[in-house]
Amino acid sequence: xxxxxxxxxxxxxxxxxxxxxxxxxADFKSLQVTWEVSDNNTQGKSKSTIVFSNTGNKPFPNTGxxxxxxxxxxxxxxxxxxxxxxxxxxxxxxTPGPKFGAxxxxxxxxxxxxxxxxxxxxxxxxxxxxxADHTPTKGYPLNVVVKPLFNTEKNDFLVANxxxxxxxxxxxxxxxxxxxxxxxxxxxxxxxxxxxxxxTVVISADASFKNETEELTRYITxxxxxxxxxxxKAKGKAIVLSKIAGLAPEEYKLTVTKNRITxxxxxxxxxxxxxxxxxxxxxxxxxxxxKTISISGVDVSDSPRFGYRALQIDVARNFHSxxxxxxxxxxxxxxxxxxxxFHFSEDxxxxxxxxxxxxxxxxxxxxxxxxxSKDHLYPSFGSGADxxxxxxxxxxKADFIEILKYANQRHIRVIPEIESPGHAxxxxxxMDARYERLMxxxxxxxxxxxxxxxxxxKSQYRSVQGWDDNVINIALPSxxxxxxxxxxxxxxxxxEANAPLEMIHFGGDxxxxxxxxxxxxxxxxxxxxxxxxxxxxxWNYYFTKVNALLNxxxxxxxxxxxxxxxxxxxxxxxxxxPNTELAKKKIQVDVWNNLPGSGAEDLAYRMAxxxxxxxxxxxxxxxxxLAYNQSFDEPGYFWGGYVDIDKPFYFIPFDYxxxxxxxxxxPINPAIIKGREQLTEFGKSNIVGLQGAIWSENIRTPxxxxxxxxxxMFGLAERAWSKEPEWAKENxxxxxxxxxxxxxxxxxNVVAKRELPRLDQYxxxxxYRVPTPGAVINQGQVExxxxxxxxxxxxxxxxxxPTLNSPVYSGPIKEKGTIKLKSFNLTGRGSHTVLVxxx
Numbered sequence: 001x002x003x004x005x006x007x008x009x010x011x012x013x014x015x016x017x018x019x020x021x022x023x024x025x026a027d028f029k030s031l032q033v034t035w036e037v038s039d040n041n042t043q044g045k046s047k048s049t050i051v052f053s054n055t056g057n058k059p060f061p062n063t064g065x066x067x068x069x070x071x072x073x074x075x076x077x078x079x080x081x082x083x084x085x086x087x088x089x090x091x092x093x094x095t096p097g098p099k100f101g102a103x104x105x106x107x108x109x110x111x112x113x114x115x116x117x118x119x120x121x122x123x124x125x126x127x128x129x130x131x132a133d134h135t136p137t138k139g140y141p142l143n144v145v146v147k148p149l150f151n152t153e154k155n156d157f158l159v160a161n162x163x164x165x166x167x168x169x170x171x172x173x174x175x176x177x178x179x180x181x182x183x184x185x186x187x188x189x190x191x192x193x194x195x196x197x198x199x200t201v202v203i204s205a206d207a208s209f210k211n212e213t214e215e216l217t218r219y220i221t222x223x224x225x226x227x228x229x230x231x232x233k234a235k236g237k238a239i240v241l242s243k244i245a246g247l248a249p250e251e252y253k254l255t256v257t258k259n260r261i262t263x264x265x266x267x268x269x270x271x272x273x274x275x276x277x278x279x280x281x282x283x284x285x286x287x288x289x290x291k292t293i294s295i296s297g298v299d300v301s302d303s304p305r306f307g308y309r310a311l312q313i314d315v316a317r318n319f320h321s322x323x324x325x326x327x328x329x330x331x332x333x334x335x336x337x338x339x340x341x342f343h344f345s346e347d348x349x350x351x352x353x354x355x356x357x358x359x360x361x362x363x364x365x366x367x368x369x370x371x372x373s374k375d376h377l378y379p380s381f382g383s384g385a386d387x388x389x390x391x392x393x394x395x396x397k398a399d400f401i402e403i404l405k406y407a408n409q410r411h412i413r414v415i416p417e418i419e420s421p422g423h424a425x426x427x428x429x430x431m432d433a434r435y436e437r438l439m440x441x442x443x444x445x446x447x448x449x450x451x452x453x454x455x456x457x458k459s460q461y462r463s464v465q466g467w468d469d470n471v472i473n474i475a476l477p478s479x480x481x482x483x484x485x486x487x488x489x490x491x492x493x494x495x496e497a498n499a500p501l502e503m504i505h506f507g508g509d510x511x512x513x514x515x516x517x518x519x520x521x522x523x524x525x526x527x528x529x530x531x532x533x534x535x536x537x538x539w540n541y542y543f544t545k546v547n548a549l550l551n552x553x554x555x556x557x558x559x560x561x562x563x564x565x566x567x568x569x570x571x572x573x574x575x576x577x578p579n580t581e582l583a584k585k586k587i588q589v590d591v592w593n594n595l596p597g598s599g600a601e602d603l604a605y606r607m608a609x610x611x612x613x614x615x616x617x618x619x620x621x622x623x624x625x626l627a628y629n630q631s632f633d634e635p636g637y638f639w640g641g642y643v644d645i646d647k648p649f650y651f652i653p654f655d656y657x658x659x660x661x662x663x664x665x666x667p668i669n670p671a672i673i674k675g676r677e678q679l680t681e682f683g684k685s686n687i688v689g690l691q692g693a694i695w696s697e698n699i700r701t702p703x704x705x706x707x708x709x710x711x712x713m714f715g716l717a718e719r720a721w722s723k724e725p726e727w728a729k730e731n732x733x734x735x736x737x738x739x740x741x742x743x744x745x746x747x748x749n750v751v752a753k754r755e756l757p758r759l760d761q762y763x764x765x766x767x768y769r770v771p772t773p774g775a776v777i778n779q780g781q782v783e784x785x786x787x788x789x790x791x792x793x794x795x796x797x798x799x800x801x802p803t804l805n806s807p808v809y810s811g812p813i814k815e816k817g818t819i820k821l822k823s824f825n826l827t828g829r830g831s832h833t834v835l836v837x838x839x
Contacts, residue, residue, distance in 0.1 A: 028130050030056025033144045035125060040150045041117040053108040060103040064133050067094040067142060068370060070382050071125040073116025082111045087370055089466045091378050120627055122635045122698045127382030131369055139369030139385025152632035153835055159631045160834050164774030167785040171745040175753045181280045182750055183336060183721035185302035193258045193297025199226035204234035205241035211409055212271045213241060219279060223286060223293060241271050251303035254278060256295055269411045273336055284758035308615060308689025309720035310339035316346030317381055317696040319393030324702045326406050330763040333410035335717035340407055343417045347425035347470045348380040351394045354489045357450060359434040364426035365394035374433040377426060381697050390700040397493060404497035416490055417505035421542060422463065425470035428452045450482045454521040461514035471511055474542040475521040484549060503556040506546050508563030536567045540579060547585055557587045561603060564589040564612045578610035588613040590691060594620055595640060596660055596668045602676035608683035617691040618656065621647040624712045625695040633832045635698055636708060648715030649747060652728045653687060654679050692716040703767040710768035714751050752788035760827050770831040773821045781812035782838050786823045795821045804828050
């Protein structure tokens, strides 16, 4: 495949030479293209018809142009009418075949193509643009209409049936009976007292809680419209932040009486979480026009179950603005998440300014028309022909320092991730650009200093994401020069922000087969009689050197699960096992793979039992970029299953094999996990916490980011902070199920009646997902329900889209024909539409 792609790019150079003096071959604006998907999944493939139409008044030529687009699961293919080639990654190029023929004015032509199965909107091709072959680095946006013409109604109705049955298990609990602090505290008692918050309330705080006092004052000022007075010792009605000895670092006590709110903690972190619980107590219906606010009397003692409660956001596949990250940090703080895993580097982009290596962002942060150049990378994930999309962008040094300070004020640690040795194409290409620049200046020694690839490497490989040039060569001394320089620049930013830096994530996942096998630099390291015999042995070599590099700077190493594994051979078959040598060096890993049937269902437990520190980042429960369900309209990938708010909620950290489920929410066949390793008591001590992950291949806007994150994140927050639930400890299956259903109803009611209404306003408001209605046909009538009590369902019977003015669902719908249903939240924002044909 690599030779095919290289040959294809060579054709660009030929076109460049032959057309250099010729004008643009066609008016690209006259070309209209429609991509019609006629079959989305027959034997794992899709069939599409591409219709080319010429709306101009002169013929559109049959040569001299190429259409580019991004697609997942697509394959290269030749027909007499069109040739489609994989360029690299998810970028494809379509050129006219020998029988395409010129398109006459007003004429059209159809081309049939096949691709991978398309199960939802995220599987459709995107990012179309057209280039003249003689100017391949200049692209013109092409407005392609993509039509999924296949019938999704039957599948979506089956999904609505499942949702209906799930929603039936949720009881509607009166708001006054709900716990008023979220995540659920360890000990919580309500009293008959009410504290009336008004502009006369003063704040009294220990001097060591200065930052927390300012945070509380700022929040109360927003509510009351007047800044609260401060007193060293409160005499009347007051909020008191009291420092006491003997509590754990994140522990706090909160009492609310008629005349006083007292938050007690031993540390500023504990005081901060006490304040977040106080904010949680304030009704979400409060407006800043209210002159007085009634706060329920409570007596609370609280501390987290896990010390590591993380959210990872990928800003490399698609860029997310600094403003959006600050908003997410506010959200994390409110729900007591304390680690922001900053995934800023990938194949598709490098997003953090490194002052010592400016090419990393000058080149690595931009995507534009192919081919690669010294100025940008290939388009990916629909980023298009120019740098104006979410495919391009980066955080300056000043931006990152601001993010660090903002997080630190909210007691959130920021852990940066330098993806390596795979998933590193942006860094590799940026250092190639640096190399070329310095070679032209006659500085070969400086040019080679940070090179990340062996120029003489003839190895051939293809990564899971389609790249053939995305892996750093770990035999080069320049690779370690690069890592040291990047680490040192990052450290300086943390120091300037006065923010803690304890570890750096070095990736380590998805390095494809074939890497390094034909690299002279690698072969120079290998010795039949030495420790490094084959390229497989370089894995441990690399991470040992990286760990030493970090330890020298008083930092520890963190990575994806593969970084803590070592390849061994059992009966001639390669097997990945926990690396006990690295375990002794106290590395930490994110374990994502617990896919049923993968053989890795128990991998997190095997690694923890061997002494490796593990963060549970289970794909089946915590990959928030996965689609909510199987409906065609739900965006997101599905390779790891489907994730709604229930998946993180029902996760059992110390025994997740107990309730591992399939994509339809059914318990998996016990035979799949028979003989899998259980977590030992020693292993439990190595489970440091939980992490939700957002990968951004399909997330190009703040609204989509918030849609995929919320309400799923509530399940993560509850499971990471709150104590182990009774239903998880109960061995009697029937009793455990009853306890679970009670807890589930309570949780859903808290989210629906307290937290989602809060997020309609908090930090400017969040565009969380409004769940689609569940629906069934029962005895000739349509019945519907919704996951969140208090949300409404509206419907139509005339084929129009439901609005707030449409009839409210209050009971079975008797009308026949097409029924459209839509859920609405309390602000009137709607869900996707569910279509039911009642015959």
